[in-house]
Amino acid sequence: MERELTLVVNGERRTVRVAPDTPLLYVLRDDLGLNGPRFGCGLEQCGACMVLRGAEAVTSCRLPVSEVGTAAITTVEGLASDGELHPVQRAFLELQAAQCGYCSSGMLISAAALLWRKPHPTDDEIRAALDGNLCRCGSHTRIVRAVQRAAQLMWEVEA
Amino acid sequence: MSGAASGSGSGWGSTRGRASFFGEPTTALDDRLAIAPDGHVTAYCGKVELGTGVRTALAQIVAEELDVPLDRVHMVLGDTGRTPNDGYTAGSMTIRRGGAALREAAAEARSALLDLAATHLVAPREALMVHDGTVSVRDDPACAVTYAELIGGRRFERTITGKAPTKSAADYHIVGIPAPRVDLEAKFTGQPAYVHDLRLPGMLHARVIRPPSPSATLEALDDSALRDATASGDVRVVRRGDFLAVVAEREFAAIRAAERLRPTWRATAQFPPFADLHDALRQSPTADQVVAEHGDVTAALQHAARRLEATYFQPFQAHASAGPSCAVADFRDGALTVWCSSQGVFALRDAIAELVELPPERVRLIHMEGAGAYGHNGADDVAADAAVLACELGRPIRVQWSRADEFAGEPKGPAMVMEAIGGLDANDTILAWEYQAWSPAHGNRPRAALDLLAGQLTRREVPTPRAFFGGGDRNAPTDYIVPNTRVTMHWLPREPLRTSSLRSLGGAANTFANESFMDELAAAAKTDPLEFRLRHLTDPRAHDVLRAAARRGDWGAPLPAGEGRGLAFARYENSEAYVAAVAHVRVNVSTGAIHLLQVTVAHDCGLIIDPDGVRNQIEGNVIQAASRALKEEVRFDATGVTSLDWQTYPILTFSEVPEVVIELIDRPDEPSVGAGEPATVTTAPAIANAIYAATGARLRQIPFTPERVLAALRPTGPR
Ligand code: FES
Ligand code: FES
Numbered sequence: 001m002e003r004e005l006t007l008v009v010n011g012e013r014r015t016v017r018v019a020p021d022t023p024l025l026y027v028l029r030d031d032l033g034l035n036g037p038r039f040g041c042g043l044e045q046c047g048a049c050m051v052l053r054g055a056e057a058v059t060s061c062r063l064p065v066s067e068v069g070t071a072a073i074t075t076v077e078g079l080a081s082d083g084e085l086h087p088v089q090r091a092f093l094e095l096q097a098a099q100c101g102y103c104s105s106g107m108l109i110s111a112a113a114l115l116w117r118k119p120h121p122t123d124d125e126i127r128a129a130l131d132g133n134l135c136r137c138g139s140h141t142r143i144v145r146a147v148q149r150a151a152q153l154m155w156e157v158e159a
Numbered sequence: 160m161s162g163a164a165s166g167s168g169s170g171w172g173s174t175r176g177r178a179s180f181f182g183e184p185t186t187a188l189d190d191r192l193a194i195a196p197d198g199h200v201t202a203y204c205g206k207v208e209l210g211t212g213v214r215t216a217l218a219q220i221v222a223e224e225l226d227v228p229l230d231r232v233h234m235v236l237g238d239t240g241r242t243p244n245d246g247y248t249a250g251s252m253t254i255r256r257g258g259a260a261l262r263e264a265a266a267e268a269r270s271a272l273l274d275l276a277a278t279h280l281v282a283p284r285e286a287l288m289v290h291d292g293t294v295s296v297r298d299d300p301a302c303a304v305t306y307a308e309l310i311g312g313r314r315f316e317r318t319i320t321g322k323a324p325t326k327s328a329a330d331y332h333i334v335g336i337p338a339p340r341v342d343l344e345a346k347f348t349g350q351p352a353y354v355h356d357l358r359l360p361g362m363l364h365a366r367v368i369r370p371p372s373p374s375a376t377l378e379a380l381d382d383s384a385l386r387d388a389t390a391s392g393d394v395r396v397v398r399r400g401d402f403l404a405v406v407a408e409r410e411f412a413a414i415r416a417a418e419r420l421r422p423t424w425r426a427t428a429q430f431p432p433f434a435d436l437h438d439a440l441r442q443s444p445t446a447d448q449v450v451a452e453h454g455d456v457t458a459a460l461q462h463a464a465r466r467l468e469a470t471y472f473q474p475f476q477a478h479a480s481a482g483p484s485c486a487v488a489d490f491r492d493g494a495l496t497v498w499c500s501s502q503g504v505f506a507l508r509d510a511i512a513e514l515v516e517l518p519p520e521r522v523r524l525i526h527m528e529g530a531g532a533y534g535h536n537g538a539d540d541v542a543a544d545a546a547v548l549a550c551e552l553g554r555p556i557r558v559q560w561s562r563a564d565e566f567a568g569e570p571k572g573p574a575m576v577m578e579a580i581g582g583l584d585a586n587d588t589i590l591a592w593e594y595q596a597w598s599p600a601h602g603n604r605p606r607a608a609l610d611l612l613a614g615q616l617t618r619r620e621v622p623t624p625r626a627f628f629g630g631g632d633r634n635a636p637t638d639y640i641v642p643n644t645r646v647t648m649h650w651l652p653r654e655p656l657r658t659s660s661l662r663s664l665g666g667a668a669n670t671f672a673n674e675s676f677m678d679e680l681a682a683a684a685k686t687d688p689l690e691f692r693l694r695h696l697t698d699p700r701a702h703d704v705l706r707a708a709a710r711r712g713d714w715g716a717p718l719p720a721g722e723g724r725g726l727a728f729a730r731y732e733n734s735e736a737y738v739a740a741v742a743h744v745r746v747n748v749s750t751g752a753i754h755l756l757q758v759t760v761a762h763d764c765g766l767i768i769d770p771d772g773v774r775n776q777i778e779g780n781v782i783q784a785a786s787r788a789l790k791e792e793v794r795f796d797a798t799g800v801t802s803l804d805w806q807t808y809p810i811l812t813f814s815e816v817p818e819v820v821i822e823l824i825d826r827p828d829e830p831s832v833g834a835g836e837p838a839t840v841t842t843a844p845a846i847a848n849a850i851y852a853a854t855g856a857r858l859r860q861i862p863f864t865p866e867r868v869l870a871a872l873r874p875t876g877p878r
Contacts, residue, residue: 035355038482043805098343102482139775144813
């Protein structure tokens with residue numbers, strides 16, 4: 001049975017009418033019209049559907065929307081602020097760190113969460129943090145470099 | 160196999176009965192290029208973007224040849240209603256063929272514009288120059304006219320003769336300069352970028368429920384668990400023949416309904432026991448074809464001082480795109496439009512028209528990107544699913560395959576068996592090389608309704624066995640100088656699993672066999688594998704890539720115990736890019752675990768259009784091919800595929816990917832050839848050879864799992 005639920009997505013309160021067991025992914029894509037979170041497996045195995053819940057990167061493909069509560073949800077659409085792309089987005093662009101790009105939003109979300117946790121990660125820490133994000137195109141080495149570059153960009157901003 | 164209905168054939172907008180691999184390109188300039196009143200250029204190409212930056216590379220070619228800024232060029236790709244039919248986007252030929260057609264068109268347009276400008280400025284053509292879409296008189300730059308003023312909004316009415324002068328590579332200032340891809344910002348910021356993101360007003364969501372194998376039949380259908388949802392109209396069950404789907408306003412309702420529907424399938428497919436796959440392939444009836452022969456291999460093998468034999472195995476592998484296939488279809492006013500990520504929208508248009516019984520003129524296919532496909536994945540089949548449902552229901556339909564749908568339904572990269580027999584003479588030079596491969600078809604792209612899963616299920620028919628086998632022999636012949644050789648393909652008209660093209664087709668398996676065998680011969684000759692290869696090659700470009708890879712990959716430098724380096728070389732398709740790879744591995748001899756530390760690639764694909772794009776391609780090829788070599792194998796039981804998710808079909812993860820070191824060799828005076836596949840083929844053999852160098856274990860079966868490493872280390876163990 002459908003129910004009215006209020007979510008906080010990309011800084012805005014959004015009210016939706018959905019079956020409460022609907023996974024967050026479909027609410028974000030189908031009710032709120034977002035594209036960033038992508039369907040990759042629906043099994044919590046690939047990371048394509050990742051979003052930030054607070055500052056933590058989580059998969060959204062099996063997370064019932066009713067369990068989200070008022071936690072702030074951020075998708076790649078909401079990473080930019082004041083019209084300026086987030087450092088991870090700028091770094092991924094600068095390094096052209098994608099091929100098909102289908103995995104990219106999950107990677108960007110994972111990377112953003114990592115850099116909040118750990119502003120200066122080593123390559124191994126980046127690899128470990130992104131291990132739950134699959135990339136079939138083999139963009140891995142570029143993505144690692146892009147995350148390093150993003151760390152630099154964030155640091156430049158702070159300095 | 161009958162093709163789709165044939166049309167009048169009066170130009171590319173109409174239909175031909177046969178959708179060929181190469182398409183039916185146009186010679187009318189206006190079909191390729193248009194200049195708007197504001198000076199923007201639109202170029203049309205039937206090729207599609209596969210997530211490799213093709214859109215950008217093609218736009219660069221047009222901008223270069225036409226002398227306009229890159230950001231003024233807009234590419235329209237793969238739309239049966241708008242673009243010429245340039246055949247499939249496959250085989251690394253996008254830049255070469257699509258690019259060549261656009262280059263000629265742009266050169267023709269530039270030439271036409273110079274004619275117009277000469278009249279307009281009352282100056283001889285030779286006195287004119289072009290900069291950023293403005294033609295001026297060289298000695299009087301104020302005397303100028305823009306492309307927009309010359310032709311903006313009007314047609315060229317001119318034929319592409321192929322005779323208009325094109326620039327020489329030395330004059331390029333756009334091609335060859337890394338250009339940021341035009342699509343990435345949208346993808347990184349969540350703008351609509353894929354067919355998955357297309358939402359039409361009134362669109363319904365559908366899921367298909369398929370039997371374990373296409374030849375199974377639907378015996379009974381229990382929809383009791385869905386009764387409430389169907390009664391309230393939230394969910395509809397659609398059945399046509401054995402084609403079964405659920406449709407709902409809400410995507411999650413469709414997903415749940417698909418899980419709750421209980422079909423009973425009668426499976427007739429008899430797959431061979433998984434463990435006997437390769438024997439089954441070898442014992443199947445085949446059509447045999449000698450694809451290369453010179454000298455007298457039989458006699459030479461008899462006279463050889465030393466003779467070596469080895470058999471290699473390639474499993475079924477999946478494209479395993481990161482996003483399962485998706486399509487949207489809309490049927491209204493008697494015409495069907497399908498948005499999908501097919502690599503061959505023209506051929507698929509004909510197949511779908513036949514399937515839904517519409518004249519091809521009433522069917523339009525528009526390419527939108529999917530997740531990277533690397534060949535023929537589920538994109539065509541999902542488009543057919545959406546088409547059938549849209550015609551049935553008269554509402555726009557979005558079909559999203561599940562992860563399991565994709566693994567089960569996508570055509571697989573074929574399993575193969577490769578056997579090599581070699582003979583060395585007294586000086587340890589190769590005297591004879593006999594090669595045989597058993598291979599199902601590598602090219603099964605749809606041309607007719609029965610080539611599509613939806614066609615087989617709605618009609619309850621299976622397609623007749625193939626008569627066309629192209630692709631499995633790719634790189635079956637080597638480029639080594641061997642006086643006596645014979646290469647024989649044993650083609651399998653029927654295969655246990657539905658197969659089609661996967662990146663490099665037979666190139667990966669054949670090069671794995673050939674380059675492993677080359678290493679085995681070098682070992683028998685007690686010669687350094689680099690030295691041994693160089694001795695059997697005369698082409699300087701082959702020497703250059705091998706030496707470059709060896710230099711960058713520290714070939715010959717000492718390593719700790721348990722580590723090794725392996726080398727592999729190929730000229731892709733024996734006529735395209737030259738590539739050499741050095742893999743560096745560490746093997747744990749007690750567990751069999753392989754740690755792939757680094758892969759170094761030297762790559763010569765002629766003139767380089769976009770160096771950063773080529774590097775990105777090579778990195779992708781190497782990592783994906785390493786994943787295929789180390790981990791990937793589609794498993795199945797008697798009735799169907801059992802590798803249905805990322806746990807049962809694991810791929811390489813971040814902590815497992817190697818460093819990739821790349822040396823590009825630019826050849827400005829050689830034609831540009833594709834970079835989308837070559838570095839795939841050398842990866843597996845380089846790794847196998849590295850494992851041998853590290854441990855003495857010779858791995859002849861892909862994937863190189865720890866169990867196989869341990870078995871190879873045990874001298875008396877199974878193969
Ligand atoms: S779609 Fe959620 S993890 Fe794959
Ligand atoms: S870029 Fe295609 S899946 Fe990662």
